[in-house]
Amino acid sequence: MSPDDLVRLTGVSVAFRGHAVLDGVGLRVGRGRIVTVVGPNGAGKSTLIKVALGLIVPDRGTVERDPAAVIGYVPQRLSIDRTLPLSVRRFLAMALPGGGDGRNLEESLDLVGAGHVMARQMADLSGGEAQRVLLARALVRRPDLLVLDEPVGGVDMAGQAELYDLIAGRAHDQGIGVLMVSHDLHVVMAATDEVVCLNRHVCCAGHPETVSRHPEYLALFGPRVADSLAIYTHAHDHGHLADGSVRPLDPGHVHGPECRHG
Amino acid sequence: MDEFLLRALAAGLGLAAVAGPLGCFVVWRRMAYFGDALAHTALLGIVVGLLLGTSPLAGVVAVCVAVALILAGMRRDGRLASDSLLGIMAHGALALGLVLLSAMERVRVDLMGWLFGDILAVSWEDAALVWGGAVLVLGLLAAHWRCLVAMTVDEDLARVEGHDVGRGRLVLMLLVALSVAAAMKVVGVMLVTAMLVIPAAGARRLARTPEQMAGGAVLAGALAVSLGLGGSWHYDTPSGPSIVVAAVGLFIASRLMPFRSA
Incomplete structure (x- = not known):
């Protein structure tokens, strides 16, 4: 290699x-x-x-x-069980060992055009929104x-x-x-x-x-x-x-x- | 208040403390059937305990842990244990346990106590055992919490982000097995899964984060144990079923509350 x-x-x-x-x-x-x-x-x-x-x-x-x-990974789709309460902010923060600071998370979400969903629950997102959040999550890791x-x-x-x-x-x-x-x-x-x-x-x-x-x-x-x-x-x-x-x-x-x- | 009631309350609250967070994972990861299978198989553990001359509870713990390990291994193989396979195993083990127990002429076992719980008969030793186990389980749970939540969201994503998903799965199965063994003493084989699932499901609507749901499930479980025992004492009803009835009542009450929006 x-x-x-x-x-x-x-x-x-x-x-x-x-x-x-x-x-x-x-x-x-x-x-x-x-x-x-x-x-x-x-x-x-x-x-x-x-x-x-x-x-x-x-x-x-x-x-x-x-x-x-x-590595930043975006799977084909994410199926989070509706019984799991999880905000978009928390979902993004989970990608970083220290949880990350708020600005980082907001920036990456804005970047993918989904800044407005930050406070929403993952289970409530549409397919397209969820996909954008996944991409933001991959990017926030600075891969x-x-x-x-x-x-x-x-x-x-x-x-x-x-x-x-x-x-x-x-x-x-x-x-x-x-x-x-x-x-x-x-x-x-x-x-x-x-x-x-x-x-x-x-x-x-x-x-x-x-x-x-x-x-x-x-x-x-x-x-x-x-x-x-x-x-x-x-x-x-x-x-x-x-x-x-x-x-x-x-x-x-x-x-x-x-x-x-x- | 009578002392036996205090002992029962102590053991029941110890169980609620572990059943809350573990029940959340059972709900999130759709493991209810797994819990049932464990509980039913645990009846065989009583037979094993009696045959080996140890306490029945030790046999139950050993069998629960063994079954959890077998099931974890089956899942890692990729040959997913299907619902029907789990069902065959669960009911087969339950039936075999009942047959073997009745065949053991020389020992008398309080079968009803094991099937429907015998929390009023627990000793201070039992209560101390439950609390010791609870501290151990909660400690392990806290140590693996990040990994367990990450793999509940998506196992592939968790693995790419460096979580040891294989170990997490094993830890979770073992912890559920231990809590099933403890819950058997309190509510009995038939109602073990209820103790895990119902308080967690009741906490879902009021929770915005996984931790809130786990904490809410502990409170709901503790309340159900207190109400159930109180009712059992007051109306002279069987204690295990009374606790589960109280939990179902709390669950229904939670459904009637207005949904907390973002």
Whole structure:
């Protein structure tokens, strides 16, 4: 692992009850780099994230993490039982060993556009609000590595672009490494440095290309939002059979039905 | 007031002190069925205690702890103990305990006392044992409180933030097992879970933080013990069920109070 790497996975394979979920997956996230994992449902995206976090021990392969790195994690969703009385303020303070001071907590919540929910109970938040609070909680830790599992789920369209902007800004200004999952292949933030297309194995990995100011995007989202959207283009180095398994690329490569990244 | 009533009150208040906070975790983490399974299995502990010639209570504590460890191990395996599996185990153990107890001709066991509690028969020694156990349980609970609350919110998040979730889970299971053993003496096998769940549920509406709910549950439990024992003395009703009836009355009263808003 190079000194710049925060986390590095090599040849990671995971199987649940004999069913392969990840097969020989490699991945690295360096400081200030944003790596986005895309792929269809059941591609193993969340499993990959959990392996990177050390929550799942892979059957094969190695996971190296910078032991000094502070990690901010945003799970796909949080289901806090309604019987647990917990204010947003307390939930944020729990992320810090000392509980943190009020200003810190307020700043991070303002940053994600949810300053107004500070005194509310976690169980009363809407899905989008809860997701923003989760992101604020990850940021308040001043992380070296942000691990985000579909961080904008339930957030409205304009809010999604804002949050992606925020994440990209943090990564590039403060040198935070970001490992992020998105199930939406067509909308990957422009600032993503690397896209990893996952379908149990890594189909391909590459740089996204910023979409030009296409009139339809502008009409749909407005010019500000369009800046945050990109279409991911890449070249395949292999093909797929109908079951998703890899075959060598031939000139007439046709995507298999499971490989929706073409 | 008669001395036996004071002894009962002392033991009952000691139980309320631990049942409050632990009951909150039982409610938050939906472990009510786990508590039932422990209590029913504990009847086997009486048999074990008698066979080994130790006190029945020692057998109960040993069996509760063993079952908690087994169940904790099953959960770590990922093969989650389903409701039906717990149910089969609980009722199987209860039935087996009853069969074995009746087969032991030479010893006479006050079965009703174990099933429905025999708090009026506790000695000062028993009361001291309950309070000693309570101090130990509350100390352990306080030492692990941050971790336990964090893992109740989200286990993955807690682990990423450096909490030892495996140890926390084990501690919680053991503490619940100990409090179940203590509660058996007071309200009996059939009503153990009531002592854990009802005061905590009653405190929910008035609480804004986990600590407030735990404190409220202690007060509700203490009040239920006092009212139940008073009623039992006054109307000559069985003490364990009277305590639970008082707890249910307090719970209903809490539902009728206006909800505290933010």
